Amino acid sequence: MTSGLKRNPPFRAEHLGSLLRTEKLLDARHEWEAGKDSQENLQAVEDNDIREIVKIQRDIGFHAITDGEYRRHMFWGEFWPGLEGMTEVAEPDPSIFRMYIPDIAAFTEAGYKPGETVICTGKVKHVKSTYTKQFDFVKDLVPKEEVKNIKLTLAAPNWYHLRYKQGQAYPSDVYKNDDEYFEDIAKAYQAELKILYDHGLRNVQFDDPNLAYFCSEAMLEGWKKDTQNTYSADELLQKYINLYNACISQIPSDMHVGVHLCRGNFVNSRHFSEGGYDRIATKLFQELNMNTYYLEYDTPRAGGFEPLQHLPKNKNVILGVITSKFPKMEDLGEMETRVREAVKFMCKGTGETEREALNRVGVSPQCGFASHSSGNAIKRPDMIQKLELVRALADKIWPGEP
Template identity: 70%
Template sequence: MVSSLHRNPPFRAEHLGSLLRTDSLLKKRAEVDEGRVSRSKLTAIEDEDIQEIVRLQKELGYSAITDGEYRRHMFWGSFFPDLKGFVEIKEPDVEIFRPYMPDIAAFIESNYKPGESVICVGKIRHVGSTYVDQFKFLASLVTPGEIKNIKLTLAAPNWYHMRYKEGRAYPGDVYASDDEYFADIAKAYQAELRILYYAGCRNVQFDDPNFAYFCSEKMIAGWKTDPLNKCSVDDLLDKYIRLYNDCLAERPFDLHVGIHVCRGNFVNSRHFSEGGYDRIAMKLFQHLNIDTYYLEYDTPRAGGFEPLAYLPKHKNVILGVVTSKFPEIEDKEVMKKRVMAAIEFIAKGNQETAEESSKRVGVSPQCGFASHSSGNSVTRDDMIAKLKLVREIADEIWPGEP
């Protein structure tokens, strides 16, 4: 399936959605959670801080502007909790999770109990968008011509499936199989995307740590030794790709869709999974009906650029060569050389020139700066310095492009 992009070439400099919150925003959210102040008090601060972060993004030269995910506690937001058939559970029993999933393994190792999760308890149905008001407010802060570029981040449709032990993702008397469960998940996303599109949204990005888990040898070994699992790792990857494609089956031709394959953020900027994209590259790039891939390439744990040879000519890749986890500033010249090296692999795989391949490439930080509201181990000044560096790398490789 050849996608029709609403923007081609891609934006040369992007960021991955979440940005550091102010202390006042974090404090007010805590007060709301504790029941000490009304939600309206928090909304007022969110509005103010979003206006400021939009101003900053414009000042730094970014076109795919986000609201920093300031209305969310975690990167996935409120989509699943507000679907009929799902409930949010506080301090879930760790026994319901697959212990070899990289994020769960990190929690267990750190003696950290997940604060919340969302689980299916009945038939799934979309009953209203919780994202659309976030989009509308963001759209009100840019010019009419910029609305098509602003970016809304979405929860991965497989997020509340892979982490649960076999038989725990949904009740067996509600759904007889993964196929039935996924069919209703897909319908819910189709409804959400339809609402967002009619509101003017033309640019969405799925944030998906699970695809990176398929690159983890530890996860794969755990999966193979788990007697409860009914399918192979490769079959599960195929299921998730079909799920995404079903979620996007009704999208309009001018709705741009990206996916960030994330290795996770945890306390003290800890990552979750390791492993190169080699195991999943062909299926990820050629079978998944996505326009742009946002890939983490800030450390050796992501492997080499060789898998990019599978990227088709009609798709884009944004290379996350600058880390968002730590304050140390990368050497700009080294980063530019890495980007050019990646382009060479894309060109070789497509039997085209590096100049041709370069048209479908951009740069970004490897992840957001605050996948969880408390943020990574960087300050606001560090974040700004990183965003400036990304913009400078892009400007020097692709002069004059957005």
């Protein structure tokens, strides 16, 4: 692991990948989904808007450029079509879901179907990359020396597991247990990451609401009451950490990997889960082999900075102290105070000086601006102001650094 934020990812000013779409892009996608327009016309709108949003990011001063996730309907994209053995279910039976999982509860309470339902129906095998076209397009929009900074957000490897009841994620005649299933999921990610690396990708961010659910008392209580579960929530968290570590076990040393613990940013800016990182901090920071943690810290629902005592010296943290949910602008001085408060806890755990610890920190919004393509309770001009505020905060704390 490489410590410190230099000229390689992560950077002092970051955002979490998804950015608000234009009305033209939303209309084009709706027309295409309804069968009223062609894929070619949708792609032309996507291409134009991606060029624009890349320019906006670069003009503001961001280095970990993304395509705004403009080719996706939801933040996780579509990894599964590149996998043999995975099948989308258009009208899933609600009985397959653990209804106490926070995003399932949020979707159903709001009158929506749970987000994209994909289950394993046969042995999982990686057969093609579903991300390279997204990355390659952005690669052509930046100078060659900046390609290594482009950030691609990937689906969490546990996404198609936690939400389903015991025995529903895969058939028992295909996989005997979770460990067998996870072994093939890890191989699929190893294959995808190798292809992306060969295309020039060096900056990966996994988007994972599920890990944050292990901080949620509501989820944990639901888990305890579910008599079908064969092991505890703590045991499952350990399995997910092992799964992640297997997924990234073969990446070269110059590929940066981070994980965003998302608490949800649904329609009308609703979040999915609450609870501080305290409960999972030791395992999360010390056993999960990530370079960087992108953490939500915009409201008290994420708890205090105390868990950062457990962050090792060789790992970075991006503090999401600015909200992407509501347009009210944060006070720059207050945000700087919060960052320096977080650093004090890092020092308490490692014995570093504040200057040394601050070298492993960056700032960002707490989440993306459009985890769902329709966006949330914030408008595009507000989003740009928020991104400018992130850059201004980084410049105030680390003048002259990227």
